[in-house]
Amino acid sequence: MPHVLMIGGSDAGISAALRIRELTPETDVTVMLADDFPNFSICGLPFYLSGEVADWRNLAHRTQDDILREGIQLMTNHRAVAIAPDQQQVTAISSTGQQVQVPYDKLIISTGATSRIPRIAGLDLPGVYFLRWMGDSFRVHDHLTTQNPKSAVIIGGGYIGLEMADALTLRGLSVTLVEHSPTVLKTVHSSFGERVAQELQNHGVTVATGISVEGIAAYQGQLRVTGSPNFVETADLVLVAVGAVPAAELAQAAGVALGTQGAIQVNRRMETNVPHIYAAGDCVETWHRLLQKCVYLPLGTTAHKQGRVAGENAVGGDRHFEGTLGTQVVKVFDLAIARTGLREAEAVEAGYAALTADFETWDHKVYYPGAQPLHIRVTGDRHTGQLLGAQILGHYQGEVAKRIDIFATALFHNMTVAQLSDLDLSYTPPLSSPWDPVQMAAQAWVRQSTRTTAGEKAGAIAR
Amino acid sequence: MPHVLMIGGSDAGISAALRIRELTPETDVTVMLADDFPNFSICGLPFYLSGEVADWRNLAHRTQDDILREGIQLMTNHRAVAIAPDQQQVTAISSTGQQVQVPYDKLIISTGATSRIPRIAGLDLPGVYFLRWMGDSFRVHDHLTTQNPKSAVIIGGGYIGLEMADALTLRGLSVTLVEHSPTVLKTVHSSFGERVAQELQNHGVTVATGISVEGIAAYQGQLRVTGSPNFVETADLVLVAVGAVPAAELAQAAGVALGTQGAIQVNRRMETNVPHIYAAGDCVETWHRLLQKCVYLPLGTTAHKQGRVAGENAVGGDRHFEGTLGTQVVKVFDLAIARTGLREAEAVEAGYAALTADFETWDHKVYYPGAQPLHIRVTGDRHTGQLLGAQILGHYQGEVAKRIDIFATALFHNMTVAQLSDLDLSYTPPLSSPWDPVQMAAQAWVRQSTRTTAGEKAGAIAR
Numbered sequence: 001m002p003h004v005l006m007i008g009g010s011d012a013g014i015s016a017a018l019r020i021r022e023l024t025p026e027t028d029v030t031v032m033l034a035d036d037f038p039n040f041s042i043c044g045l046p047f048y049l050s051g052e053v054a055d056w057r058n059l060a061h062r063t064q065d066d067i068l069r070e071g072i073q074l075m076t077n078h079r080a081v082a083i084a085p086d087q088q089q090v091t092a093i094s095s096t097g098q099q100v101q102v103p104y105d106k107l108i109i110s111t112g113a114t115s116r117i118p119r120i121a122g123l124d125l126p127g128v129y130f131l132r133w134m135g136d137s138f139r140v141h142d143h144l145t146t147q148n149p150k151s152a153v154i155i156g157g158g159y160i161g162l163e164m165a166d167a168l169t170l171r172g173l174s175v176t177l178v179e180h181s182p183t184v185l186k187t188v189h190s191s192f193g194e195r196v197a198q199e200l201q202n203h204g205v206t207v208a209t210g211i212s213v214e215g216i217a218a219y220q221g222q223l224r225v226t227g228s229p230n231f232v233e234t235a236d237l238v239l240v241a242v243g244a245v246p247a248a249e250l251a252q253a254a255g256v257a258l259g260t261q262g263a264i265q266v267n268r269r270m271e272t273n274v275p276h277i278y279a280a281g282d283c284v285e286t287w288h289r290l291l292q293k294c295v296y297l298p299l300g301t302t303a304h305k306q307g308r309v310a311g312e313n314a315v316g317g318d319r320h321f322e323g324t325l326g327t328q329v330v331k332v333f334d335l336a337i338a339r340t341g342l343r344e345a346e347a348v349e350a351g352y353a354a355l356t357a358d359f360e361t362w363d364h365k366v367y368y369p370g371a372q373p374l375h376i377r378v379t380g381d382r383h384t385g386q387l388l389g390a391q392i393l394g395h396y397q398g399e400v401a402k403r404i405d406i407f408a409t410a411l412f413h414n415m416t417v418a419q420l421s422d423l424d425l426s427y428t429p430p431l432s433s434p435w436d437p438v439q440m441a442a443q444a445w446v447r448q449s450t451r452t453t454a455g456e457k458a459g460a461i462a463r
Numbered sequence: 464m465p466h467v468l469m470i471g472g473s474d475a476g477i478s479a480a481l482r483i484r485e486l487t488p489e490t491d492v493t494v495m496l497a498d499d500f501p502n503f504s505i506c507g508l509p510f511y512l513s514g515e516v517a518d519w520r521n522l523a524h525r526t527q528d529d530i531l532r533e534g535i536q537l538m539t540n541h542r543a544v545a546i547a548p549d550q551q552q553v554t555a556i557s558s559t560g561q562q563v564q565v566p567y568d569k570l571i572i573s574t575g576a577t578s579r580i581p582r583i584a585g586l587d588l589p590g591v592y593f594l595r596w597m598g599d600s601f602r603v604h605d606h607l608t609t610q611n612p613k614s615a616v617i618i619g620g621g622y623i624g625l626e627m628a629d630a631l632t633l634r635g636l637s638v639t640l641v642e643h644s645p646t647v648l649k650t651v652h653s654s655f656g657e658r659v660a661q662e663l664q665n666h667g668v669t670v671a672t673g674i675s676v677e678g679i680a681a682y683q684g685q686l687r688v689t690g691s692p693n694f695v696e697t698a699d700l701v702l703v704a705v706g707a708v709p710a711a712e713l714a715q716a717a718g719v720a721l722g723t724q725g726a727i728q729v730n731r732r733m734e735t736n737v738p739h740i741y742a743a744g745d746c747v748e749t750w751h752r753l754l755q756k757c758v759y760l761p762l763g764t765t766a767h768k769q770g771r772v773a774g775e776n777a778v779g780g781d782r783h784f785e786g787t788l789g790t791q792v793v794k795v796f797d798l799a800i801a802r803t804g805l806r807e808a809e810a811v812e813a814g815y816a817a818l819t820a821d822f823e824t825w826d827h828k829v830y831y832p833g834a835q836p837l838h839i840r841v842t843g844d845r846h847t848g849q850l851l852g853a854q855i856l857g858h859y860q861g862e863v864a865k866r867i868d869i870f871a872t873a874l875f876h877n878m879t880v881a882q883l884s885d886l887d888l889s890y891t892p893p894l895s896s897p898w899d900p901v902q903m904a905a906q907a908w909v910r911q912s913t914r915t916t917a918g919e920k921a922g923a924i925a926r
Binding site for chain 2: 324365
């Protein structure tokens with residue numbers, strides 16, 4: 001019986017293993033992982049640390065028993081230290097120091113990512129934390145429960161930084177969020193970033209943007225974070241959340257080629273350059289469906305898809321990863337902020353004649369109680385009319401997340417913005433409008449595009 | 464300047480008028496309507512009668528001033544009584560009895576639908592109501608506010624009947640709902656209908672299904688509704704909501720051909736058989752994108768789209784109506800029930816090898832507080848794998864409505880069920896899972912399909 005080995009037991013590795021067992025129950029499947037937490041939802045860590053998830057065990061997508069019941073063998077607490085492609089063998093060291101050799105017919109590298117370490121002094125001080133894996137979260141949780149901190153500085157205003165600002169505020173800490181860029185959540189338009197900063201401030205978070213953090217130092221039993229221009233803040237706990245880098249050293253040492261931003265290079269079958277070795281998840285570069293090139297964009301949704309494709313191909317399938325659109329959503333206090341496709345600046349950089357409509361409406365008919373404002377940005381190409389991307393900001397109960405998915409599904413099929421009005425979408429006054437807000441925003445884009453084109457023509461005549 | 468006339472001032476007529484003014488501001492546009500309520504949201508009537516919408520004026524999608532400001536002329540309180548296609552002229556009678564002739568270059572018939580009148584004795588008794596237009600709702604509202612009824616019987620368990628059961632219960636009435644079919648909401652699978660009946664009962668509504676109502680009679684100051692087998696219920700108010708029929712008599716008298724179920728026949732440009740006459744909305748038959756034929760399926764969403772297409776073509780455009788998928792959602796107390804595409808029985812009737820997966824999961828990661836169960840049915844073709852339809856039932860805050868829209872957008876593009884797993888959909892633990900429930904349900908369908916096919920092959924070998 002063939003033996004497929006995964007290195008890494010998070011989203012990509014487990015998805016690959018499940019898919020293999022589903023397709024070919026006769027295949028031996030082993031998932032090797034460095035810690036004791038296979039298939040944990042690391043996207044859920046902020047909600048564990050907020051106290052909303054009382055027991056960390058609930059963060060498991062599946063329990064170890066669930067996984068074993070699928071016929072998947074688990075090698076927990078085994079750190080892979082070398083891959084020998086010629087021998088088709090992986091060397092690992094167990095937590096008790098024992099070295100083992102594990103042969104494979106096919107190998108799927110799903111080692112994930114690690115926290116990006118910024119160039120800041122004092123990162124090794126007690127009370128300074130990163131947040132990526134279960135071990136990280138236990139350390140933060142331990143600090144929160146045993147040392148009863150009253151205040152925190154969070155360095156980084158991306159998804160994890162924002163969720164942790166929400167989480168620690170909910171837990172009763174006084175939180176300061178520091179971001180290097182002019183606005184937080186720089187993956188969306190700056191006007192959305194400003195609205196998110198406002199939401200943070202409304203809930204008592206101090207937000208400092210445009211700050212270059214320079215160092216962390218111990219100061220009177222606390223930690224003092226300094227930055228320029230003119231930033232000094234003292235707190236009991238510091239969380240550093242400035243992004244992720246692919247965990248690709250093991251692969252690279254075995255001759256696996258790296259691509260974009262040091263991530264493992266893969267084709268759309270999730271094959272590396274080395275025979276019998278596949279890779280998937282946060283450790284690999286990701287095919288972007290609109291840009292038609294690889295980017296580094298580590299997301300749980302993508303890791304699941306890539307793992308499933310790698311698993312299928314490892315047992316003789318021929319599945320292609322259909323690409324990312326960069327679809328994402330985050331909840332920050334009462335707001336949900338979602339995006340898919342290209343922002344205007346990204347679209348311009350990719351050579352499109354990008355035009356964006358900025359549209360505000362309500363999540364449902366305003367006469368029905370509880371209507372919440374929705375803010376929608378639609379980006380399309382002025383010349384071809386092609387939809388390029390969209391962003392939505394609104395109350396988290398305003399179906400923001402699944403509305404961005406309508407745009408994402410439209411993008412997947414290369415629809416024009418105008419064609420969105422042809423979609424037969426659902427309506428009842430408590431939940432939408434006869435034209436869904438997605439379609440109203442698309443119509444606003446078409447109007448704006450027509451005016452712009454007419455203006456250009458008039459301008460051309462005048463010249 | 465050309466003059467375009469609409470007969471009917473609800474969704475289709477106003478959408479056509481707005482589109483014309485948007486495209487060709489030089490066109491004269493007149494909307495003639497029989498009452499004084501242009502562009503009212505008749506889907507909102509239940510929420511006015513429940514008391515949730517305090518002022519009926521708020522039901523207007525746009526005020527008369529808004530409409531006039533778009534340069535649209537309104538002829539309110541004018542009932543069209545004849546169309547003379549050769550003279551391109553419409554005869555109307557005003558509420559004061561005056562007859563007027565209105566010439567047109569292009570005519571758009573958007574006369575909507577009327578309540579279906581069942582064969583039941585006693586429909587003319589005081590206290591028996593239909594609900595379709597603003598006038599109907601004023602009569603019911605008047606009864607509710609001046610006569611303080613304590614109980615109601617609703618005949619019909621479709622969208623309006625269910626919404627009114629919710630509305631009148633909210634208002635404090637004791638409600639009995641009577642339905643002819645074995646389950647309520649027969650536009651979805653019977654298991655969903657049973658779940659909806661349970662929801663009604665949980666909120667105090669008496670539900671009687673499989674009942675053929677025979678008559679309504681005055682009885683000791685109330686109304687007594689009788690039916691078979693063995694149904695007798697007495698109440699202060701009776702509401703009859705057993706469907707809609709196209710208002711097509713005026714068109715027919717002018718030589719306009721009728722099609723499916725007596726609705727006006729139109730092509731996909733929304734042209735009738737008579738030159739210069741278009742038609743749109745609840746009075747016309749509707750192109751079904753999956754069935755590739757016309758059906759009668761009057762919906763506000765469709766009326767808006769058809770009106771927009773008719774308007775565009777009336778001023779020289781060349782737009783096709785892209786078809787309905789029968790996408791619908793209704794909120795009943797805390798539940799939302801949504802559908803798109805074909806139910807299994809419809810798919811079988813259309814010649815597909817229909818297979819349905821019935822899947823239950825949560826609207827978001829169950830470790831995050833407030834997760835609600837979602838029940839999803841996916842129907843696809845066993846031979847081709849083509850997605851044919853989907854239904855979702857869940858809490859109304861579980862993004863049921865916009866999840867059905869992901870299916871609707873996939874159906875629009877003839878995706879296979881398996882391809883749904885390729886969509887890049889949004890995820891954050893408070894709002895979804897790494898595989899959205901839509902994708903989990905699709906994967907369940909693929910597993911079931913594989914088992915069924917394998918079973919068939921094994922069966923074929925055994926034979």
